[in-house]
Structures are given as C-alpha cells and as structure tokens.
Amino acid sequence: MREGGCLCRAVRYRVAGEPTASGIFHCTTCRKAASAPMLPFVTFAVDQFEITAGASVEFRSSPPVIRSFCGRCGSPLSYRHADEPHCIDIMTCSLDDPEGVPATFHIWVSQKLSWIRISDDLPAFQTTRAEPKGERGMLHPPPPGRMSPRVANPSNSQLAGASDLSQL
C-alpha cells in the first residue's frame, strides 16, 4: 500500500498493488499542468486507488483527459484518459515515497524543452510508448526520410504538437 497527497495535505490518497508503468511526460500540456519542465507519473489500476481525506478537483484538459489536483494548494494529483478507463496515472511526486517508484522511460520527447538534457539511459519515446518500433529509444529525431510524419521536421513540430495536444 502506498500513500500520497498534495502539498497542503488537504487531499490524501492511498493506492494498492504494483504500478504497471513509471515514466516521465515531456508534453506541453503536462508542463502547463505541473508548471514544471516535465511531469513524472506512475500508472496503477484505477480500482486500487482511493481518496482517504479531502476531495480533489477535476479538470478536463482535453475531451478524453481528466486531471485532478488539490483545489486549495494546486498540487497535480492524477491523470486519466478515456482510452484507458481501467488505469490511473498518479503524479509520482505526490506519493510520499517517490523514491520507491523510479521512472523507467520518457514519453513525448518530441515536445521536450530544448534546455532539458536527458542524461539517463532510459528509453525516450517521441510520442507514446505505442509509437512504431523504429522510433523507440531515440532521444533525437531520426534523420530525414526515416521520420514519422508527426515529427517530420522542426518547423512543423509545433503544428504536430498542437494536434497531438488535443488528446493530452
């Protein structure tokens, strides 16, 4: 059983079971939600998650996505996507012991801030972990001709990012 909550402790939660994923979001939407350059998350089965004190506030950041946070201190707490109704992503650093769930990958590196240097050896995905195999684990865009249309060149990455953001 793991416990966590927001900065002011108005909202507390617990979650059972083991996480199915632990990663770091680099997308612009998560940056805004966290007001930070990246947002680490841990995925659990949603039926293992329980609010034990207070109540979080929910915000729909795009049609399929609901984010929760503390309405008093603003700490981001969770992320749920309609495509994965059985899962909940808990913001890793809202856990009392984030050391216990180290991140094992980066996603949405295509939208990463240029001044953030990923210096670990973890797999870094341009978008989600479901992206084509050929793009796996690449920190930098592949050479021309091997790129996916979504990140075909830097000049249209803003545009591609904007359309991707409708799902984040």
Ligand SMILES: [Zn+2]
């Ligand atoms: Zn709070």
